[in-house]
Amino acid sequence: MHNGIPILPLCVEDLVYIAGGRRLIDGISAAITGGSRTMILGPNGAGKSLFLRLCHGLLQPASGRVEWVGRRGAGGSEPVRHRQAMVFQHPVVLRRSVVANITYALSARRVPNGRRRQLAEEALERMGLLALAGRQAGVLSGGERQRLALAAAWALRPEVLFLDEPTANLDPAATREVELAIADFHAAGTKIMMTTHDLGQARRLADEVVFLFKGRLLEQTPADEFFCQARSPEARAFVAGELVW
């Protein structure tokens, strides 16, 4: 589903992010490879969302590097951001129709005008929103908004999809829809990087777990291993549902 040179793997080196004098991300280094679904776990305040935003480039680190290794030396005029998409905990909908929300995203990514409508409708159909295409996006329910955000991401055909607690505000039925959509992205070859505080969801979706604690990366482990025998005591306590902060 992707064209051109892949941007993955992602190499993060000594990442530090400071706000209000506090080191909220404190020296994270990691290599993130393609193909798998990476869940970023950790207690509240561990820096999960910040880490995701730093990787996506929405925040600039105080020091350290975020490097898309696939692009190293390969050049290419297309910004790496254009190969990524992000779905937020509180989906942002523009004050336009549902379909216009997606065609807007496509035009921002310089998709030719003639193709936008078709790509948008295809994406809406996949997320079960085609019937609402002409509706104003502002009247959608929380679950529908999140599916619209996923449909917009789908239309962009990203190589990497970031999801920040995408189901935190959703009921079980809407959560299931989002998880199915994530499975679709994965099947289409999109790299998934997602934060969640729902351990059940993490077990269902994760191939690999990145465990953060107080702004540090304590481990990066295959999912089955993480949930059976995490290496760090903090992660073991976290999996066991104990209070670790």
Added chain:
Amino acid sequence: MIAATGTAFRLIVHGDPALLEIVLLSLRVSLSAVAVATFVGLPCGAALALGRFPGRGAVVVALNAMMGLPPVVVGLVVYLMLSRSGPLGVLGILFTPRAMIVAQTVLVTPIIAALSRQVIEDLWEEYREHLQSLGVTTGRAVLTLLWDGRFRLLTTILAGVGRAMAEVGSIIIVGGNIAGVTRTMTTAIALETSRGDLTLAMGLGIILLILTVLINAGAHVAGTIARQPVG
């Protein structure tokens, strides 16, 4: 008072030419001023909403304070600028409708800039991460915010129209209230009342009130649309 009101209504209903001329000039002056103020104020508001630079907070405070500029002071300053010995005296527009447009533009621009800054900043707060994630350029982001905030921005423009229409202090100084040339509704009311000709003053007052109600109704409708999820 009742007799004056009756005569005033007759003037309005019969479309008295003197009255009509005054009303049209008022609209021309105020709407021109608001048009220029919108053209200048909206980009300023947008730049201030999205821009981050040292001293930004002070600029925002100053701009908000300028919403309350006393019209007579603005009139005085514009008068000094445009008077024959002033820096813009060569233009020779003092005591013309243009001078009045200039004065009202000075009054209204801060209102539109300050209010639209708030509207655009609120919307930017909501849209920022999404637009950045899409890789939207700053220029494109501004256009998006102006378009998606259009109903709320319309209320700020109507606030400017209301201010300009009701204002008398600055235009009476720079316009001079010359009959047939620079006489507007507000300056005429001021003059006719002091001269004791209450009929024309009442007629103009009624029209001014009706226009004010219409402008506020328009602002209310725009505001209602803006608050709806579809706005």
